[in-house]
Amino acid sequence: MKKLLALLLTVVMLLALVACGGNNNTGNNTGNNTGNTSGENTGDTGDSGDSGAVDIKIGVICVHDENSGYDMAHIEGITNACGELGISMDNVTFKYNVPEDQKAFDAAADLADSGCDIVFSDSYGHQSFMLQAAQEFPDVTFVACTGDQAASSGQSNLKNIFPYTYESRYVSGVVAGMKLKELMDSGAVTDPKVGYVGAYPYAEVVSGYTAFLLGIQSIVPEAYMEVQYTNSWFDLTKENETALALMENGCVIIGQHADSTGAPSAVQAEHDKGKEVYSIGYNIDMLSVAPDAALTSSQNVWSVLYKATLEKFLAGEEIPTDYACGYAEGAQTISALGPACAEGTQEAVDAAWAGIKDGSLKVFDTSKFTCQPATDGSYQVDADGHVTSAFGLDSDGDFVADTGEAIVDGAFAESVLRSAPYFALRIDGITEIN
Amino acid sequence: MSTVRHNEPLIRIVKRDTISRPKSWGIRIAAVLLALLISGLFIYSVTSLNPADVYKAMYEGAMGTTRRRWITIRDVMVLLCIGVGLAPAFKMRFWNIGAEGQILVGGCVTAWCMLNLGTSLPTPVLILLMAVISIVAGAVWGILPAIFKARWGTNETLFTLMMNYVAIQITSYCVALWENPAGSNTVGIINQQTGAGWFPDLFGQAYGLNVVIVLALTVGMFAYLKYSKQGYEIAVVGESHNTARYAGIKLSRVIIRTMAISGAICGLAGFLAVSGVDHTISTNTAGGRGFTAIIVAWLAQFNTFIMVLISFLLVFLQKGASEIASQFNLNDFASDVITGIILFCIIGSEFFINYKLIFRKKKGGAKA
Numbered sequence: 111m112k113k114l115l116a117l118l119l120t121v122v123m124l125l126a127l128v129a130c131g132g133n134n135n136t137g138n139n140t141g142n143n144t145g146n147t148s149g150e151n152t153g154d155t156g157d158s159g160d161s162g163a164v165d166i167k168i169g170v171i172c173v174h175d176e177n178s179g180y181d182m183a184h185i186e187g188i189t190n191a192c193g194e195l196g197i198s199m200d201n202v203t204f205k206y207n208v209p210e211d212q213k214a215f216d217a218a219a220d221l222a223d224s225g226c227d228i229v230f231s232d233s234y235g236h237q238s239f240m241l242q243a244a245q246e247f248p249d250v251t252f253v254a255c256t257g258d259q260a261a262s263s264g265q266s267n268l269k270n271i272f273p274y275t276y277e278s279r280y281v282s283g284v285v286a287g288m289k290l291k292e293l294m295d296s297g298a299v300t301d302p303k304v305g306y307v308g309a310y311p312y313a314e315v316v317s318g319y320t321a322f323l324l325g326i327q328s329i330v331p332e333a334y335m336e337v338q339y340t341n342s343w344f345d346l347t348k349e350n351e352t353a354l355a356l357m358e359n360g361c362v363i364i365g366q367h368a369d370s371t372g373a374p375s376a377v378q379a380e381h382d383k384g385k386e387v388y389s390i391g392y393n394i395d396m397l398s399v400a401p402d403a404a405l406t407s408s409q410n411v412w413s414v415l416y417k418a419t420l421e422k423f424l425a426g427e428e429i430p431t432d433y434a435c436g437y438a439e440g441a442q443t444i445s446a447l448g449p450a451c452a453e454g455t456q457e458a459v460d461a462a463w464a465g466i467k468d469g470s471l472k473v474f475d476t477s478k479f480t481c482q483p484a485t486d487g488s489y490q491v492d493a494d495g496h497v498t499s500a501f502g503l504d505s506d507g508d509f510v511a512d513t514g515e516a517i518v519d520g521a522f523a524e525s526v527l528r529s530a531p532y533f534a535l536r537i538d539g540i541t542e543i544n
Numbered sequence: 545m546s547t548v549r550h551n552e553p554l555i556r557i558v559k560r561d562t563i564s565r566p567k568s569w570g571i572r573i574a575a576v577l578l579a580l581l582i583s584g585l586f587i588y589s590v591t592s593l594n595p596a597d598v599y600k601a602m603y604e605g606a607m608g609t610t611r612r613r614w615i616t617i618r619d620v621m622v623l624l625c626i627g628v629g630l631a632p633a634f635k636m637r638f639w640n641i642g643a644e645g646q647i648l649v650g651g652c653v654t655a656w657c658m659l660n661l662g663t664s665l666p667t668p669v670l671i672l673l674m675a676v677i678s679i680v681a682g683a684v685w686g687i688l689p690a691i692f693k694a695r696w697g698t699n700e701t702l703f704t705l706m707m708n709y710v711a712i713q714i715t716s717y718c719v720a721l722w723e724n725p726a727g728s729n730t731v732g733i734i735n736q737q738t739g740a741g742w743f744p745d746l747f748g749q750a751y752g753l754n755v756v757i758v759l760a761l762t763v764g765m766f767a768y769l770k771y772s773k774q775g776y777e778i779a780v781v782g783e784s785h786n787t788a789r790y791a792g793i794k795l796s797r798v799i800i801r802t803m804a805i806s807g808a809i810c811g812l813a814g815f816l817a818v819s820g821v822d823h824t825i826s827t828n829t830a831g832g833r834g835f836t837a838i839i840v841a842w843l844a845q846f847n848t849f850i851m852v853l854i855s856f857l858l859v860f861l862q863k864g865a866s867e868i869a870s871q872f873n874l875n876d877f878a879s880d881v882i883t884g885i886i887l888f889c890i891i892g893s894e895f896f897i898n899y900k901l902i903f904r905k906k907k908g909g910a911k912a
Contacts, residue, residue: 175869175875176875177875203870204870204873205866205870206866206869206870206875207866207869209828209831210730210826211822211824211826211828211829212821212822212823212824216611216615219611220609220611220612220615223609223611224609235730238730238732238733238736238824239733241733241736242733242736258725259725310729311729312725312729341716341729
């Protein structure tokens with residue numbers, strides 16, 4: 111009997127040990143990722159929380175947890191914003207791994223039940239459930255990050271926020287362009303083909319990859335791109351496979367609008383085999399998974415938007431239905447340049463940022479890209495294929511513009527009519543494969 | 545004479561002939577306690593949190609507020625409905641791995657009705673219509689593999705599994721067809737403004753109708769399996785095909801009929817999930833519950849009343865898990881480990897119910 115007990119105890123301890131080890135590993139990984147994500151002070155929220163007792167309860171709904179770079183950017187954004195505003199993290203309740211279905215409503219309603227004054231959700235698909243919650247709890251403010259229906263829903267306590275992601279996409283494109291130019295000048299690459307792992311074929315993604323290619327073309331005008339979709343925001347395996355397929359098709363640089371490290375890992379693996387391929391990431395610094403192949407990542411600094419929103423909320427002011435801002439406000443950045451970056455990249459990046467900031471550089475400058483004539487009447491092109499006018503918002507998809515004209519002063523005015531991107535023009539030089 | 549020394553093993557495993565009901569439940573309860581103990585050790589060794597606090601948080605997550613209690617009940621009902629649907633098939637030893645697909649096709653036709661007939665039909669008619677159509681869709685999805693099994697002896701495990709993928713692709717297609725807003729790859733909440741085709745409140749409860757439907761099915765299936773002639777046929781076919789043939793039971797008819805019932809109830813679960821809970825359709829509508837329900841059906845040994853308990857336990861664990869992730873900033877994986885330990889112990893306890901361990905007696909002591 112004693113022997114059995116001893117055996118049992120050993121098994122239990124072994125189990126605990128194994129579980130322990132496993133957990134530590136993930137902890138380390140995320141630690142590495144987050145450490146690089148932002149230059150700002152992370153983690154010392156405990157101190158700042160003590161300083162002022164701000165009476166507010168915040169709920170946050172995340173589509174995944176800290177293992178996803180995208181969600182980590184939001185978790186950090188909230189944490190930093192609260193730190194700066196002196197809100198204790200004890201006042202913040204996170205709900206992790208909330209899928210984009212009825213469970214999102216459950217989570218939002220549960221947070222409202224528990225006394226939250228303001229509830230954020232971080233994924234696009236949460237928004238219709240946030241709207242449902244907003245209708246049921248008129249006294250609570252619901253902010254659907256990256257959502258696009260707040261204005262059209264007419265629900266006054268539903269808000270949308272979205273940074274000018276296309277700016278950092280463009281600048282990360284400049285970094286990629288510099289590398290591509292170096293490779294072509296040295297003769298290592300002759301075909302300037304770029305690949306892009308996209309999540310879903312809708313405006314947020316289209317806007318991002320178009321800005322990315324335009325950034326590349328500002329250095330290598332003949333560059334062209336192939337886009338493949340994963341139909342998921344976060345799918346390590348699929349992103350990995352898609353990146354492989356793109357490299358197989360001859361793509362030299364792989365960009366991504368998907369939340370995992372799948373694509374950069376695939377690029378690093380091919381790079382190790384001697385292929386000249388490089389990766390541009392999203393949200394988090396990819397150097398930890400692709401030390402030789404990662405050039406940089408485009409990043410949103412969500413804390414800027416969270417801070418602005420919470421500041422207004424605390425002051426009792428009305429939060430704008432749509433709020434978007436970019437590099438000028440500090441909401442856009444790219445991660446530290448990888449060792450593989452071409453010479454002179456930093457200078458080119460600085461110039462692009464400066465141009466974006468003072469307005470001399472417009473990302474969607476209509477003279478910089480061409481489109482085939484529209485078949486649905488949603489935009490007009492001149493004889494050279496340059497877009498002369500385009501729908502602003504067509505939220506119901508009936509090909510009749512609902513609000514505004516998108517082309518202002520020779521450029522597509524992105525994220526002005528509403529915070530979420532609505533640039534969905536398919537420009538020449540990009541092929542989409544579903 | 546005694547030169548041959550038998551080395552009796554430390555532990556021998558012997559199959560039990562019978563076990564009394566209190567004893568078998570005693571073993572099960574001991575398994576749950578052991579699971580809680582191991583999980584407690586795990587929690588403490590990994591996070592240094594007080595396990596009692598963690599268990600309390602799990603309870604709060606599942607039962608803490610009226611809303612949470614109703615959400616728990618709602619999810620129990622969907623899982624239970626699928627489990628009830630699987631029961632006859634599994635009792636017949638027909639491995640219906642296709643509940644996932646049967647749910648999805650039921651969900652798809654329901655969503656179609658909500659989208660296209662939502663405004664033109666009065667709610668009771670629409671609800672009834674959706675129930676009928678989803679039952680038919682699920683039944684078709686169940687009958688197909690059954691016909692092939694009965695006629696040509698195909699492997700039903702593979703067949704039903706493959707039917708899942710077909711259903712998932714059909715659902716993806718429907719989602720792309722109905723997506724709102726365009727390009728988002730989600731259908732969004734169907735009829736968000738009008739609420740057409742949503743379950744009406746019953747007894748002042750949004751999920752009252754779900755409970756009524758599923759409990760009626762639970763009682764009905766219990767009676768069907770235990771007291772009806774068809775239920776007996778299912779049991780005989782499950783025990784032995786030859787015995788069934790010898791007794792004059794027409795095998796193919798029983799197989800096809802039982803799978804039609806199984807698929808129909810799973811299809812109805814899809815209707816429940818879409819019209820009664822989610823009000824949208826996606827490839828995640830089934831969300832793996834078609835597989836989880838297999839555990840429910842097996843653990844309950846096809847007793848639908850015990851299935852209520854098992855489904856409740858599983859949903860409780862799941863709700864508790866996400867609550868501890870939220871309250872203690874524990875990763876979901878940590879709570880998955882706890883759920884895993886508890887399930888492992890419960891399933892493992894079945895071994896001790898069917899077998900007993902005999903330990904080697906102390907040497908000589910008794911004889912001398």
